[in-house]
Amino acid sequence: MNSDNLARIAGRIYRYIRDPMPHNQHDDAIWCLGRQYDSHPTSSDPDSTQPQTPPAASIPAPSATSDSIPPDSAATPQKEDEFEKVQVQEATNDNGWPPAFLDDLESRIWLTYRTNFSQIAESTDPAASAGYSWKTHITQLVKHGRVFTDDVGWGCMIRSGQSLLANTLQILEFGRDWRIGEPSDAERKLLSRFADDPEAPFSIHRFVKHGANACGTQPGHWFGPSATARCIQALVDEHSPSGLRVYVRPGDASVYQDSFMRVARDSDGSFHPTLILLGTMLGLHGFNTLYKEGVKAALRLPQSVGIAGGRTKSSHYFIGTQADHLFYLDPHETRPLLPLPLSDADIATCHTRRLRLISFQDVDPSMLLGFLIRDESDWDAWKAAIQSPPPTGFKSIVHIYDTEPSLGGDASTEADFERAMADVQSCDEDEGEAIV
Template sequence: MDNIQRFVNYLLDPEAVNTDLKSPLWSLGIEYSPIPDPPPPPPPASSRPLAVPQHITVASAQSKLSSYLANASNALRKSSPSPEQANSDGQAIPEVPELVTMSWPSAFVENIGSKLYMTYRTDFPLIPRTSNGPSFITVGLLLRGQLNDKSGFTSDVGWGCMVRSAQTLLANSLIALHNTQPGSTEEKNIISWFADDPQAPFSIQNFVHHGWIACGKHPGEWFGPSAAARCMQITCSKFKDANLLVYIGGDAGDVYEDSFMRVSGGPEDFKPTLVLLGIRLGIEKVTPVYHEALKFCLRVPQAVGIAGGRPSSSHYFFGYQNSNFFYFDPHYPRKALPYRADYESYTDDEVASVHTRRVRSIKVEDMDPSMLIGFLIRNMDDWKDWISRVENFQGRKFIHISKSEPMFGQGNSINTDGYVDLGLNRCRRSFSVEPAGNDSEDFEHIALGDDDDDNGVQELESDDDGEQDRKAQEDEDDLDFDKCVT
């Protein structure tokens, strides 16, 4: 039945096909030619097989994939009890070929495969529920069998996609910062930081914990861009081994040099800093005047990706070709990634679970306008280069760099046709408000290490959350940032 399932997956989520052989491919600041690899040289006549495989072109890939789908469709009607069941032509159901992947340049596919990819996970250590959190009964809860689990969540299916997208953005920032190679010991170390366990500094348990404390997000609630950014900032500040700080930009894509320097340490003591900009580039769709500026955010050398940008869900975007944006989709559950203090002991399967070579794309006009954009600034030269590129960009901008942050008023700097109004800077204001339900009986401390500061996660009780409310929560998160506290 594996072949049948793979066929259904291709119908529901077909892999992108390379049909544009003129427009360059971009992936986090790296440009690739769209031309597929040339065919391999034929073997010597004495060693040639009886049938030399045809070189895969776009046309042949589409033709062969269509033939495969037709054969598999016939097989579906046969109710096959095993993968070896013959179809109506008496042939075994073929494996889904890598024809579509082969229509892309191999260097581009290898680049995709080198990135880290965080997805929904199941069977991880419990995230307890809060006593006064949301309690929605949904199809999602029924499917993942958590209606009867009153103690909390052991899966983030249905509510964790923004967290996973933010983890992916952060993970690839760290991969770029530490210049790690796929399969290396250094990569396994970084992978361990994102394990689905409270001991891992960037685990979903820690994101949920800080989302509750800093932004009032109950376990099981869908995160928006502001809550995700705040959690990235807190977790990076607590985990020194990452060697990464986080600067959250102001309203409307505003970046203030004085506040950035306070975060990064300034020219004398500069530390690598991740710039996060929460942006809303339209009402329901990305306003066309910002399409080129959005591409710019994935083309500059400092680019580390975009989290969000898909209606009622979140993806991680890392590149584009013309008007198509390439992304990772976190909505595919996998078994929880365990935490291993001896990170070199991660198995090949565990490492493979945070990688993919699958090419997915979406038209920019189909993207949701609410998103979180990241740039990695490694040093002062990088900072100066990024500023120069932003200021010299020819087109409608949504990133604005100012020397100093105004003392009063964090208003939207975009004029009449604006829409760039995510207002993430308000997440950085200081409030003395405690999250509701933050009393002693709701919390039990779980130690993460020997750090004297709050490098731990508190055990919460969490309510079930509804997938159908994700969009409503996203809209609320876009507009109400006073929940986020320092």
């Protein structure tokens, strides 16, 4: 076994000891951004045990550039001794999770805290430091600086929002069946948009700049779902990747067909792929389990691009569900900056096979829901699914109406709006206050 494989296996073993991967303890189906996986597939069910493979031209050949390592036959010589084989098997133990699901998880884009990026200046407003977390206060005092060169302690919601947008673009440009392999020029180009560089269109520098100018969220302050949604909308509008447009309802989860179509359609009626972002608060003092089935249903939809959620220090990017748990990518892991240009090693830091899950009872109720509508038939399918009644005893989390109400509008429309507000307690900007 060569030294590179030994180092990779040692790192894998250390991570499993320090932070063990959870075991698959349920028979319930597994869902990941609209894809379903059998929890315990049999060898006679190839579709469940193997990743779904798109056309050869759209998916690169597999390699070991990510957090995973090659199978035994590729990683070790044919006559490798038994001890080394055991080490490989232990280091690649998937704890009962279906390989096809983990392949899907590993192919999602995962953006996290980064350090040593080019400076982001603090606000010149003396009152701005009042919004810092205690950790940010201490860090800035130790550095004796008026600049930020990392986002540790305050950038987790930005990173969750970046992850949601990056996976939206990945699905739009590569297709939902794309799986990780050798880094390609296309993947490098996509991830370069999120590099920690002021020139990158979706860098943390751009998020912070728009947050300060348009949302009143200063550098070093934690972004809420509303500010994150508005930053995504503004930056996408400015750079228009793949013709994507963004429809935002940052303070409630109500979608109005007339205003949505004004965003998605051109004057000639042509439809553009549109990302729907809905900010909502699903509970006052914790997650209200009346909305549990609604969250599950949202992640099961083929239009789902995940949920960015949480308050200070607790933001996550949720991508799937099983039983009463959510699967998520954690932005709180700290890594060196994502530079320009990107190396293969840099790209590998944007993927992980390390599964994380959380119980609904431990989820923060502040959420930013994301859905990608590719065309009008996709809109019709999504609308029909959203309008399906929830299971008995549960409440819907998204509502669709034909016309957006206006001041002085018709009473029946306003009454519908008020009923929606009673059903879904909405999120007000960064403070997380409920609108009633």
